[in-house]
Structures are given as C-alpha cells and as structure tokens.
Amino acid sequence: MEFVQSPGKDSxxxxxxxxxxxxxxxxxxxCRQLGLDDDTxxxxxxxxxxxxxxxxxxxxxxxxxxxxxDLISRVTGxxxxxxxxxxxxxxxxxxxxxxxxxxxxxSSDPVGAALRAxxxxxxxxxxxxLALGDLAGAFxxxxxxxLAGGGEAAFRQSLSQLRRNGVLLMIGDNAGETVFDAFLxxxxxxxxxxxxxxxxxxxxxxxxxxxxxxxxxxxxxxxAGLISSGSCIPGTxxxxxxxxxxxxxxxxxxxISKGQGNFETLCGEDRKIFFLLKVKCPVxxxxxxxxxxxxxxxxxxxxxxxx
Amino acid sequence: MEFVQSPGKDSxxxxxxxxxxxxxxxxxxxCRQLGLDDDTxxxxxxxxxxxxxxxxxxxxxxxxxxxxxDLISRVTGxxxxxxxxxxxxxxxxxxxxxxxxxxxxxSSDPVGAALRAxxxxxxxxxxxxLALGDLAGAFxxxxxxxLAGGGEAAFRQSLSQLRRNGVLLMIGDNAGETVFDAFLxxxxxxxxxxxxxxxxxxxxxxxxxxxxxxxxxxxxxxxAGLISSGSCIPGTxxxxxxxxxxxxxxxxxxxISKGQGNFETLCGEDRKIFFLLKVKCPVxxxxxxxxxxxxxxxxxxxxxxxx
Numbered sequence: 322m323e324f325v326q327s328p329g330k331d332s333x334x335x336x337x338x339x340x341x342x343x344x345x346x347x348x349x350x351x352c353r354q355l356g357l358d359d360d361t362x363x364x365x366x367x368x369x370x371x372x373x374x375x376x377x378x379x380x381x382x383x384x385x386x387x388x389x390x391d392l393i394s395r396v397t398g399x400x401x402x403x404x405x406x407x408x409x410x411x412x413x414x415x416x417x418x419x420x421x422x423x424x425x426x427x428s429s430d431p432v433g434a435a436l437r438a439x440x441x442x443x444x445x446x447x448x449x450x451l452a453l454g455d456l457a458g459a460f461x462x463x464x465x466x467x468l469a470g471g472g473e474a475a476f477r478q479s480l481s482q483l484r485r486n487g488v489l490l491m492i493g494d495n496a497g498e499t500v501f502d503a504f505l506x507x508x509x510x511x512x513x514x515x516x517x518x519x520x521x522x523x524x525x526x527x528x529x530x531x532x533x534x535x536x537x538x539x540x541x542x543x544x545a546g547l548i549s550s551g552s553c554i555p556g557t558x559x560x561x562x563x564x565x566x567x568x569x570x571x572x573x574x575x576x577i578s579k580g581q582g583n584f585e586t587l588c589g590e591d592r593k594i595f596f597l598l599k600v601k602c603p604v605x606x607x608x609x610x611x612x613x614x615x616x617x618x619x620x621x622x623x624x625x626x627x628x
Numbered sequence: 629m630e631f632v633q634s635p636g637k638d639s640x641x642x643x644x645x646x647x648x649x650x651x652x653x654x655x656x657x658x659c660r661q662l663g664l665d666d667d668t669x670x671x672x673x674x675x676x677x678x679x680x681x682x683x684x685x686x687x688x689x690x691x692x693x694x695x696x697x698d699l700i701s702r703v704t705g706x707x708x709x710x711x712x713x714x715x716x717x718x719x720x721x722x723x724x725x726x727x728x729x730x731x732x733x734x735s736s737d738p739v740g741a742a743l744r745a746x747x748x749x750x751x752x753x754x755x756x757x758l759a760l761g762d763l764a765g766a767f768x769x770x771x772x773x774x775l776a777g778g779g780e781a782a783f784r785q786s787l788s789q790l791r792r793n794g795v796l797l798m799i800g801d802n803a804g805e806t807v808f809d810a811f812l813x814x815x816x817x818x819x820x821x822x823x824x825x826x827x828x829x830x831x832x833x834x835x836x837x838x839x840x841x842x843x844x845x846x847x848x849x850x851x852a853g854l855i856s857s858g859s860c861i862p863g864t865x866x867x868x869x870x871x872x873x874x875x876x877x878x879x880x881x882x883x884i885s886k887g888q889g890n891f892e893t894l895c896g897e898d899r900k901i902f903f904l905l906k907v908k909c910p911v912x913x914x915x916x917x918x919x920x921x922x923x924x925x926x927x928x929x930x931x932x933x934x935x
Binding site: 371378 | 645646648649651652653655656659660666669670673674675677678680681682685
C-alpha cells in the first residue's frame with residue numbers, strides 16, 4: 322500500500338501567532354462548557370500553558386488543540402468530556418431535520434438543499450464560540466443562505482460524471498452535524514444509487530467531533546459505510562491517520578470534507594477536495610478568501626488551486 | 629509612615645479563567661503592534677506560556693500582563709517598546725484637543741466637558757484591541773456621550789466641598805490620554821485654584837502607560853505636581869508602589885483613577901475613589917455593572933460600595 326506523503330510546512334495551514342488567543346479561548350471556554358470548578362480550570366490552563374511552550378507551531382492549529390482536549394481528559398478523568406453535549410446536539414439536530422425535512426426533500430433541488438443543511442449543521446462546534454441554544458435560529462438562517470465559494474456547480478458536475486460504482490468519501494466533523502450529513506448522503510444516493518458512499522469520522526473523542534457511535538446515532542450507517550480515519554485530533558492530519566484511511570483518501574473518486582478542522586489540516590493536500598463548512602475564524606477566512614460566518618463550499622486541489 | 633495594608637484575595641479583582649484569552653490576545657497583539665518578526669513573536673509567546681503556568685492568579689490581571697511586557701522588553705532589548713507609539717499618541721491627542729478645545733472651554737459646564745474628554749482619551753489603550761487610526765472618530769463620538777455610572781454629581785459635590793488647599797490626586801493611565809487629563813486638571817484648577825493637584829504615573833514603561841516623560845509631553849507639569857507611583861505594571865497595585873505614593877493615596881482628599889488597569893488593581897481599596905474609564909472588557913463590565921464600551925465615571929469606597 323502506498324502512503325500519502327506527509328504534508329510539508331508550506332503545504333498546510335500552520336499555527337500562526339494570531340491563532341494563539343483562539344487556542345487559549347478554547348481552553349477557557351472548554352472549562353466553562355464542561356462545568357469545571359475554578360481549581361480544575363486553572364490546573365488545565367496552567368498545564369496547557371506549560372505544554373504550549375514546547376509545541377511545534379509548523380503543525381496546523383487542530384494538532385495543538387488536541388493537546389488541550391487530551392489534557393482535559395487526563396485532568397477530569399473523562400474519556401469523552403463532550404459525551405453529553407454530543408448526545409444533546411444529535412437529538413437537537415434530529416428535531417431540526419424533522420422540522421424542515423419535508424421542505425428540503427420537496428425542494429426543486431434536494432441535493433442543493435441538503436448541501437446547505439449540511440453546511441448549516443457545521444454551526445454545531447464547541448471548539449468555536451457557539452452555544453447549542455442559538456442553534457435553531459442560526460440553522461434556519463443558514464439554510465436560507467446561498468453557499469459561498471462557487472463549489473456547488475463544480476460539485477454537481479463531478480457528481481454527475483462520477484464513474485459507475487465510484488467511491489464518494491465524506492469526512493465528517495462535529496456530532497449532531499452528522500444528522501445533516503446523513504441527509505445529504507441520502508439525497509446523493511437518491512440521485513446516484515450506484516455509488517459507494519463512505520463516511521469517515523474520528524478514532525477517539527476530540528472536542529465534540531463525531532466518533533463511530535455518534536455517526537450511528539445520526540443514522541449514517543443506513544446510507545453510507547462508516548470508517549474511522551484514525552484521527553484523534555479535531556481535524557484530519559494525514560500523518561496521524563490509518564494507512565487504510567490514507568489509501569481511501571487517495572483513491573476515492575470524490576471527497577467532501579466538512580468543517581474548519583478538516584480544512585485546516587487538508588487544505589494543502591494534493592488532490593481535489595470539496596470543502597463544506599461555516600467560516601468561523603479570521604485565519605481560515607483569509608486562507609479560503611471568504612468572509613467570516615458564511616456557509617462555504619469550495620473546491621481545492623493542492624494549495625489554493627481549484628482544478 | 630503608615631503603609632496601606634496589602635489587599636487580600638477577596639478585596640480586588642483577581643485573574644479569572646475568562647481573563648486568560650485576553651492575556652494571550654495581548655501577547656499576540658503586542659507582537660503585531662511592535663512589528664516583531666514571527667520568530668521573535670513565537671519566542672515571546674512560548675516563554676510567556678511557560679511563565680504563565682507559574683503565576684499567582686489571585687493577583688489582578690495587570691500584574692500578569694506586566695510579565696508579558698517585561699518579557700517583550702527582555703527579548704527585543706527595547707526598554708520602552710511602545711516609545712514611538714506613545715509619542716504618536718501624544719501628538720494625536722494634542723491635535724484632537726486643539727480641534728475641540730474652544731468648544732470644550734466654552735461649554736456651559738467646562739469641568740463636565742473635560743471629564744468626558746478625559747474618559748474619551750482612555751480609548752488610547754494598546755493593551756486593548758484599539759488602533760490609533762480609529763482614534764479621532766471614536767474620540768468625538770465618546771465626547772458626545774454622557775458618562776455612565778452616576779459618579780458625576782457626587783464628584784461635583786465632593787469637589788465643591790473640598791477643604792481649602794485640599795489635595796486632589798489623579799492617577800493616570802495611557803500616554804496621550806494624559807493630554808486630556810491635563811485639560812481636565814486645568815478646568816478643575818479654574819474652578820478651585822486653591823487646591824493642590826497631583827498627577828501620578830508609572831515608574832517604568834508598562835505597555836503604553838504614561839511615565840514621567842510622557843506626562844511632561846502632555847503638559848501636565850504646568851497644572852499639577854507630577855509623581856511616580858512606583859508602579860511598573862499597567863495598573864496601580866499598592867503593594868508594588870512606593871511608600872510615598874501609598875501615603876499620598878491614603879491621605880489625598882479626593883482621588884480620580886483613570887482607566888481599566890487602575891480600576892482592576894484599586895477597585896477593592898478601602899477609600900473613596902472616583903474611577904473614570906472606558907469599559908473595555910467583560911470582566912470589568914461585570915464588576916462595574918456597566919455595559920462594554922461606555923465612558924464610565926463611578927464612585928467606589930471599598931469593594932462595590934459607594935459612600
């Protein structure tokens with residue numbers, strides 16, 4: 322089996338000086354979200370500070386973030402600190418989909434509507450400063466917004482041209498969002514029932530990112546094969562992924578990547594990828610060339626080049 | 629000489645978990661403001677992370693901040709990294725005052741107008757996320773806003789009731805802002821020419837806070853006695869101040885404290901203080917009970933009590 326080459330410093334988003342406040346914001350926010358007492362919070366913050374001083378800043382931000390979330394697990398003794406939040410997110414997402422399912426399925430363009438729903442679902446991100454309480458309003462608003470970045474037409478063309486029995490790989494992000502990803506995969510399967518759909522998720526908990534059990538709760542197994550990428554960080558950093566996933570990533574006929582963490586770790590890869598995400602941070606906004614808060618759908622092949 | 633007792637943990641603003649992102653934002657912003665290259669920036673950030681892990685979080689945020697700015701001086705070899713920025717700020721403030729001096733002096737209430745100008749000047753704060761380029765617009769806007777917090781009437785009463793030859797101590801904050809503080813002291817002297825006015829500043833550079841030379845450039849020596857508080861942090865933490873300043877602080881008949889850093893370090897002190905500042909951070913907003921971004925003028929005596 323041939324391995325995907327490790328991305329070098331110039332081919333990915335590294336951690337910039339301006340990423341530092343965000344990483345420490347995540348630390349402070351995580352303590353609040355998880356209801357930790359101040360003493361535990363300070364223990365985590367101070368240990369993270371100590372470890373932060375020795376991290377390799379040529380690696381992308383999700384790699385640094387994973388150190389924080391590992392630390393939270395070690396200090397709190399919770400293997401999956403966001404387990405309850407992930408269940409709540411999945412329940413809320415199922416409710417939201419139930420509300421708008423009829424409208425989406427019966428739209429003139431169900432795949433387009435499902436792409437917007439899937440991007441809107443990327444609002445569910447406990448690494449960014451978003452509360453689940455805001456979700457319904459933000460979701461409905463995002464559902465009515467066009468996807469920025471011009472990737473939709475290219476995606477529709479790629480989908481229609483896919484070879485019979487071709488493999489479409491979708492790389493998931495947050496638990497809950499997975500419910501809308503399942504819905505998108507269903508609509509794609511309606512249009513191209515011959516394709517092999519595969520959905521990849523994290524190997525171990527990383528913030529509220531989906532692992533296999535979260536994907537099952539979202540109903541993805543009904544429509545796509547499930548695979549762990551091997552990633553234990555809130556992104557998909559290929560050198561940390563299993564050889565099986567690397568091979569799948571390299572050979573899949575079409576790849577959809579969800580969310581910022583996957584964008585940060587995959588945007589320099591030398592293959593065509595469709596990135597579907599909410600733009601949530603200034604660094605990604607600059608890299609992707611789109612304003613903050615938009616639902617984006619962009620095609621990239623290698624650093625900055627759409628093919 | 630009797631020393632002011634050191635404030636204990638419960639009598640001042642300590643460093644909260646939610647202050648952490650702000651301190652690291654300051655670190656990242658300072659590197660940008662000072663035009664440092666990435667390697668120097670990372671050296672500062674990583675060393676600050678290492679030191680941050682061992683700081684005493686029962687002390688107020690400006691004490692932690694001072695570690696960052698000390699570090700910037702050590703790494704860059706610049707004794708006063710913000711020297712140029714302070715000169716620019718002072719020049720800009722003189723220009724702004726020249727523009728609006730006539731209007732302020734001839735208002736129906738020159739002391740009130742000067743209080744608003746002095747509060748508006750607190751916009752000049754390179755520790756917070758404010759650029760000098762925005763200053764003129766923000767200044768004129770703030771000049772037209774009433775002071776929140778209800779301190780103005782009490783201050784006017786205290787001023788009118790001050791004993792003959794009484795001592796009014798003003799504790800300064802940022803360089804540039806000092807120009808408007810000088811203007812306020814002039815208006816106070818017009819009303820009460822019998823008072824002894826004293827203006828205190830930092831002993832050594834701390835961000836862009838004013839030291840003696842910055843006060844001279846602002847023209848304060850024409851209207852008030854100048855004294856260093858002994859503080860080398862972006863605030864006035866009494867245990868770090870000179871005995872002479874502590875005595876002055878304890879015995880002054882009226883004290884005006886400018887800015888957030890002074891509020892954070894003095895708000896629990898057991899004497900009446902008038903705090904004049906722009907509210908710039910959520911922690912201070914909560915403590916002072918006023919919204920973000922307002923110009924505030926509040927009277928406090930001991931923790932949370934106006935007398």
